[in-house]
Amino acid sequence: MRxxxxxxxxxxxxxxxxEERPCRRVRVDGFWIDETPVTNRQFAAFVAATGYRTLAEMPPDPADFPGMPPEMARAGSLVFERPQGAVNPDxxxxxxxxxxxxxxxxxxxxxxxxxxxxxxxxxHIAYADADAYAAWAGKSLPTEAEWEYAARGGLETEFAWGEELAPEGRMLANYWQGDFPHQNQLLDGWERTSPVRTFPPNAFGLYDMxxxxxxxxCDWYALPSLDNKHHGRCCIPSNPRGGLEQHSYDPDMPLARIGRKVLKGGSHLCAPNYCQRYRPAARYAHAIDTSTSHIGLRCVVRDRV
Structure with a gap:
């Protein structure tokens, strides 16, 4: 940790x-943070010690999904599969x-x-899985503000390393190059995930932010307050937190009542033509009961005062 x-x-x-607006000045207290995302090796140690089963390993309860065919009540998760040709990006x-x-x-x-x-x-880590691992490790999941502070590495630029995505053509992170989702030029060398520490750390010594x-x-998703646009150093909010659980679902999807937490950092599927969320400020509201092949975690330990 750093x-x-x-x-x-x-x-x-x-x-x-x-959902990233407005820019506002906030303050966070000191904390420790993992240098890298949690790896398969580390998660395997957690499972070996506890016998933990992730949400993706447990079959759904048909009672929660009326009309589900019995043969579909099997454990699994969402996996990205590159289509053979262009598809509707929506x-x-x-x-x-x-x-x-x-x-x-x-x-x-x-x-x-x-x-x-x-x-x-x-x-393939759902929110409860991430929270369980953090508790076992004696750590916590970061707040959105803590995560973004760490990702910026002391800079106030759009990208974690400056104002250009690929300065002088250098690949500084694992993201998608080409027309998503069907064309991946693999300029960074990776179709899916890459080993941690493959790309340079940020100014705080953190990898793969x-x-x-x-x-x-750990923050429930909410839009930033428009009344909270602090550019000066007076009345700066300290350790801001996200929304309330009952307001954390997507208002554009009224049937999706499952709470949503904030994801940060983007993934290997973020592309210039789709989901430009390979930036510290980027954020995404994700259902806590859903796992995918591009969601993981990183932990923090807050200073004790």
């Missing part, structure tokens, strides 16, 4: 997505597949394994 001193910083962005069903058996130890579904992936970030896998925070 200890960060805390302090104030500009959170959010006014240049990209509405139709995510064109590249996400629910695969039986997909979980942290079978990341591509039944018959797959972790061979050669021991030092890749663990994936951008790209590779999304990371859970």
């Amino acid at each position: 200890r960060l001193p805390g302090g104030d910083f500009i959170m959010g962005s006014d240049r990209f997505y509405p 139709a995510f069903h064109g590249w996400w597949q629910f695969r039986f058996g997909a979980c942290w130890q079978q990341p591509l579904g039944e018959g797959s394994s972790l061979s050669g992936l021991e030092d890749h970030p663990v994936v 951008i790209g590779n896998v999304w990371e859970w925070t």
Whole structure:
């Protein structure tokens, strides 16, 4: 882990997505944070010590899904599958597949394994799984503000390393190059996840804060307050937190009443033409009961006062 001193910083962005606005100055206390996302090797140690089963390893209860055919009541998770040709970028069903058996130890579904992936970030992690691992490790999941402060590395730029995504053509993170979801030029060398520490650390010595896998925070999703646009150093909010659980579902999807927590960092599926969330300010509201092949975690330990 690395200890960060805390302090104030500009959170959010006014240049990209509405949910990141407005830019506002906030302050966080000092804390320790994992240098890398939690790896398959580390998560395996947790499972060996506790016998824990992730949400993706447990079959759904048909009572929760009226009309579900019995043969579909099997454990699994969502796996990205690159389509053969161009598809409607708004139709995510064109590249996400629910695969039986997909979980942290079978990341591509039944018959797959972790061979050669021991030092890749663990994936197919639902929020409860991330929280359970953090508790076992004697740590916590970061708040959104803590995570963003760490990702910025002391900079107030759009990207974690400056104002250009690929300065002088250098790949500084694992993200998608080409037209998502069907064309991946692999300029960064990776189709899916990459081993942690593959790309350079940020100024705080932290790896993969951008790209590779999304990371859970402990904050419920809410839009930033428009009344909280602090650019000066007076009345700066300290250790801000997210929304209330009952307001954390997507208002555009009234039937989706499952609470949503904030994911940060983007993943290897973020692309210039789709989901430009490979930035510290980027955020995404994700249902706490859903796991995918590009969501993992990283932990913190807060200073005790």
